[in-house]
Amino acid sequence: MKLDSKIPEGPLAEKWSKHKFNLKLVNPANKRKYEIIVVGTGLAGASAAASLAELGYNVKAFCFQDSPRRAHSIAAQGGINAAKNYRNDGDSVYRLFYDTVKGGDYRAREGNVYRLAEVSVDIIDQCVAQGVPFAREYGGLLDNRSFGGAQVSRTFYARGQTGQQLLLGAYSALNRQIANGKVKMYNRTEMLDVVVSDGKARGIITRDLITGKIEAHSGHAVLLCTGGYGNVFFLSTNAKGSNVTAAWRAHKKGALFGNPCFTQIHPTCIPVSGDHQSKLTLMSESLRNDGRVWVPKVARPGLKAVDAAKIPEAERDYFLERKYPSFGNLVPRDVASRNAKYACDEGKGVGSGLAVFLDFADAIKRDGKKVIEAKYGNLFDMYQQITGDNPYEVPMMIFPAVHYTMGGLWVDYNLQTTVPGLYALGEANFSDHGANRLGASALMQGLADGYFVIPYTIGDYLANLGWSDKIGTDHPAFREALEGVNSRLNKLLSIKGKKTVDEFHRELGLTMWDYCGMSRTEEGLKKAKKKIQELRAEFWTNVNVLGSNNELNQELEKAGRVADFMELGELMVDDALNRSESCGGHFREESQTPDGEALRKDDEFAYVAAWEYKGDNQPEVLHKEELVFENVKLTQRSYK
Amino acid sequence: MKITLKVWRQKSKEAKGEFKTYQLDHVSQDMSFLEMFDVLNNDLVKKGEDPVAFDHDCREGICGMCSMYINGRPHGPLQTTTCQLHMRSFKDGQTITVEPWRAKAFPIIKDLVVDRSSFDRIQQAGGYISVNTGGVPDANEIAIPKKDADAAFDAAACIQCGACVAACKNSSAMLFVSAKISQYALLPQGQPERKTRAENMVAQMDAEGFGACSNTLACEAECPKGISVTNIARMNREYYVSKLSSDNV
Numbered sequence: 001m002k003l004d005s006k007i008p009e010g011p012l013a014e015k016w017s018k019h020k021f022n023l024k025l026v027n028p029a030n031k032r033k034y035e036i037i038v039v040g041t042g043l044a045g046a047s048a049a050a051s052l053a054e055l056g057y058n059v060k061a062f063c064f065q066d067s068p069r070r071a072h073s074i075a076a077q078g079g080i081n082a083a084k085n086y087r088n089d090g091d092s093v094y095r096l097f098y099d100t101v102k103g104g105d106y107r108a109r110e111g112n113v114y115r116l117a118e119v120s121v122d123i124i125d126q127c128v129a130q131g132v133p134f135a136r137e138y139g140g141l142l143d144n145r146s147f148g149g150a151q152v153s154r155t156f157y158a159r160g161q162t163g164q165q166l167l168l169g170a171y172s173a174l175n176r177q178i179a180n181g182k183v184k185m186y187n188r189t190e191m192l193d194v195v196v197s198d199g200k201a202r203g204i205i206t207r208d209l210i211t212g213k214i215e216a217h218s219g220h221a222v223l224l225c226t227g228g229y230g231n232v233f234f235l236s237t238n239a240k241g242s243n244v245t246a247a248w249r250a251h252k253k254g255a256l257f258g259n260p261c262f263t264q265i266h267p268t269c270i271p272v273s274g275d276h277q278s279k280l281t282l283m284s285e286s287l288r289n290d291g292r293v294w295v296p297k298v299a300r301p302g303l304k305a306v307d308a309a310k311i312p313e314a315e316r317d318y319f320l321e322r323k324y325p326s327f328g329n330l331v332p333r334d335v336a337s338r339n340a341k342y343a344c345d346e347g348k349g350v351g352s353g354l355a356v357f358l359d360f361a362d363a364i365k366r367d368g369k370k371v372i373e374a375k376y377g378n379l380f381d382m383y384q385q386i387t388g389d390n391p392y393e394v395p396m397m398i399f400p401a402v403h404y405t406m407g408g409l410w411v412d413y414n415l416q417t418t419v420p421g422l423y424a425l426g427e428a429n430f431s432d433h434g435a436n437r438l439g440a441s442a443l444m445q446g447l448a449d450g451y452f453v454i455p456y457t458i459g460d461y462l463a464n465l466g467w468s469d470k471i472g473t474d475h476p477a478f479r480e481a482l483e484g485v486n487s488r489l490n491k492l493l494s495i496k497g498k499k500t501v502d503e504f505h506r507e508l509g510l511t512m513w514d515y516c517g518m519s520r521t522e523e524g525l526k527k528a529k530k531k532i533q534e535l536r537a538e539f540w541t542n543v544n545v546l547g548s549n550n551e552l553n554q555e556l557e558k559a560g561r562v563a564d565f566m567e568l569g570e571l572m573v574d575d576a577l578n579r580s581e582s583c584g585g586h587f588r589e590e591s592q593t594p595d596g597e598a599l600r601k602d603d604e605f606a607y608v609a610a611w612e613y614k615g616d617n618q619p620e621v622l623h624k625e626e627l628v629f630e631n632v633k634l635t636q637r638s639y640k
Numbered sequence: 641m642k643i644t645l646k647v648w649r650q651k652s653k654e655a656k657g658e659f660k661t662y663q664l665d666h667v668s669q670d671m672s673f674l675e676m677f678d679v680l681n682n683d684l685v686k687k688g689e690d691p692v693a694f695d696h697d698c699r700e701g702i703c704g705m706c707s708m709y710i711n712g713r714p715h716g717p718l719q720t721t722t723c724q725l726h727m728r729s730f731k732d733g734q735t736i737t738v739e740p741w742r743a744k745a746f747p748i749i750k751d752l753v754v755d756r757s758s759f760d761r762i763q764q765a766g767g768y769i770s771v772n773t774g775g776v777p778d779a780n781e782i783a784i785p786k787k788d789a790d791a792a793f794d795a796a797a798c799i800q801c802g803a804c805v806a807a808c809k810n811s812s813a814m815l816f817v818s819a820k821i822s823q824y825a826l827l828p829q830g831q832p833e834r835k836t837r838a839e840n841m842v843a844q845m846d847a848e849g850f851g852a853c854s855n856t857l858a859c860e861a862e863c864p865k866g867i868s869v870t871n872i873a874r875m876n877r878e879y880y881v882s883k884l885s886s887d888n889v
Binding site: 047050051054065066067068069070072074075084086122124125126127128129130131133134135136137138139140141142158159161163164165168171172173175176178179185187210237239240241273274276277278279281282382385386387388451452455500502503544546547551552554555 | 651652668669670671672674675676678679682685686688689690691693695696697698699700701702703704705718720724726728749750753755756757759760763764765767768769770771772773774776777778779780782783784785786789790792793796797799800823824827829830
């Protein structure tokens with residue numbers, strides 16, 4: 001298989017305009033003859049479904065939550081980047097493009113990233129027109145802030161809930177189209193397979209989560225806007241329901257999976273408090289602007305936050321400030337996370353041993369409690385609510401947690417996977433963030449894909465396809481997929497073993513975290529592969545899923561998702577094994593500079609690793625899409 | 641901690657429900673309320689009993705999916721979401737009663753899971769500004785006084801959980817609907833459709849079977865996002881003004 005990224009020829013700044021002109025259009029009168037299936041209603045899905053319906057296409061949209069507004073985009077806190085240059089501080093489309101390619105450690109496509117930066121400005125306009133209440137200044141115009149170490153203030157925000165406000169904007173546009181009858185919405189419905197016939201995506205198989213009814217839906221194209229797969233680690237900042245099933249089913253039907261090992265681990269999360277822990281909570285990394293990260297110089301097992309003040313200054317190791325004097329506590333996410341891990345590996349972790357202090361004592365002394373409260377009040381409250389500790393009086397404890405996955409379904413410039421008619425948008429695709437995502441760029445990409453990319457690119461596919469090229473749900477391809485889904489569900493229900501789904505999921509998560517988390521070694525990854533294979537074999541003989549298929553059965557839902565996570569986990573390990581360089585969020589112990597920093601190997605690994613499924617228990621086949629850098633010069637990151 | 645749980649169990653919408661009592665002997669005070677239910681469910685599956693169905697997703701207080709009525713209060717003793725409630729808010733040996741949201745417009749699906757699609761339909765009736773993607777003015781061409789933008793945000797902070805309905809003796813949804821109407825009424829972008837929006841959303845709210853407001857302010861007291869009842873006053877004004885000049889009379 002030859003991967004064609006379909007990046008248009010010509011100068012960077014003209015690629016998208018030229019491409020848009022060259023795309024075929026669907027006659028306005030014919031648009032109503034097409035049916036498009038959109039799976040997932042987060043930023044990417046809701047914006048795509050609404051925009052396509054506005055154009056005149058018939059859309060069927062699906063979400064597993066009880067309302068589209070609950071998709072996990074809702075939880076994003078910080079903000080959304082856009083190259084508006086409202087602050088006159090030197091921002092531009094090119095600068096946002098450059099920062100994103102560099103931030104992704106040169107593992108993303110220039111053409112895609114430039115387009116993302118280009119349409120970023122339109123996103124803000126669109127959201128404001130919808131009534132999204134962004135933060136404003138006294139003059140009535142939009143406020144911006146600098147985010148995640150960016151040198152310019154390009155981040156638009158809505159207090160600490162930018163994700164919710166942007167999603168409510170897209171959700172309102174979606175609601176308008178539901179009311180217009182152009183979108184048919186299926187809540188509490190989960191996609192369990194994609195139907196491919198004649199080499200093209202033709203529809204999906206779903207399960208109604210209330211009645212258990214398995215249904216077939218046919219369409220001219222299928223859009224997967226189903227988010228990332230951070231929950232493969234069991235503990236992550238993702239919502240409990242976030243899962244890889246839609247993307248994984250698509251992968252097994254022929255869509256290549258790009259860079260699965262690229263995971264982002266966020267440094268400022270609330271640590272695990274016990275075996276009961278079900279998810280992790282992220283706190284905005286803006287906390288590192290004023291908080292100082294430290295551990296005791298000599299290990300003090302079980303040190304509590306209330307006793308931190310007893311450790312004299314001379315016995316504290318402010319390890320980020322020590323190792324990175326010029327960036328200090330503001331080093332990028334991966335560097336901060338990795339160093340916290342090292343401190344804990346040395347036994348210097350505080351609390352449970354898997355935590356470091358984030359201390360505001362100096363900032364409060366310097367600026368006063370009031371100033372700190374104005375900046376971080378809501379975060380301090382949240383911390384106190386969850387942990388019971390008061391961060392105005394004692395240091396916070398933090399530990400890194402899985403937050404975002406840069407990998408995903410491989411897509412070309414049109415957001416089409418390797419299966420014609422099957423598209424992936426937002427976090428579900430691999431395309432724009434390379435090996436590491438910048439803060440405030442996830443929301444940007446989700447909305448860029450949904451509002452401003454797919455409405456153009458899908459037209460080209462549909463115009464070439466023709467509206468009559470569609471198969472009914474009575475076609476053998478649908479029947480076969482239906483049977484597959486039913487037999488898998490029945491299998492899960494018939495095992496009646498001894499272990500719960502969550503027990504398997506936790507074990508998988510621990511293995512992934514220990515061996516395919518913040519830093520990875522060949523030896524560890526090989527061990528992980530074996531462990532996952534054993535766990536998977538055990539799952540299919542010893543999982544206990546009670547109840548039936550014909551009812552609301554949350555254990556059955558979880559079981560299907562965990563089964564897919566196990567297969568994905570193995571692929572992530574394979575990908576991490578193959579990529580014996582350190583880059584972005586992927587740190588290989590074997591690939592370090594003499595002073596212990598990440599060493600990228602551009603000669604060997606400046607490519608997208610796209611994996612092809614070859615059948616159950618068959619090794620996946622690696623395809624390489626070489627990355628071409630015509631505009632940006634590759635440099636090694638340094639924060640010393 | 642030892643906790644006794646009395647949980648509402650109901651197999652389906654049509655089935656007759658009942659309270660069941662469960663004893664939990666190893667509850668940590670650091671557990672969230674939902675994590676305690678995870679532990680309960682894990683134990684139940686081990687014993688071969690049907691686990692308790694409950695809604696939840698983000699577990700960080702923003703998606704609005706979790707919805708337990710705990711000891712007679714939506715989301716329990718604190719003004720927060722169920723997922724952000726921790727066991728340190730309860731005493732060792734305490735008995736905790738957990739019910740689903742109770743309202744005609746929120747029919748029970750199973751155990752603690754209710755159907756809140758009525759909220760979606762109310763918003764489909766007019767909770768949007770009719771703009772298509774593309775072709776909109778530059779964001780900074782619309783100047784909005786900070787005071788108005790902040791007030792619109794305060795209303796927009798609603799997470800659509802339905803605690804206001806569960807708290808109200810009339811099962812009124814007016815806090816929710818008024819927050820949505822207010823957000824748009826306060827913004828210049830919302831002006832062209834201001835009247836029809838108020839009219840249509842209120843009509844849909846009534847059609848769904850939600851009750852009327854009798855000013856007990858229970859909704860505001862229980863709202864995890866601190867949505868103010870002044871929104872209800874605003875909605876009433878919006879509604880009367882729109883009715884007085886309605887095209888639909």
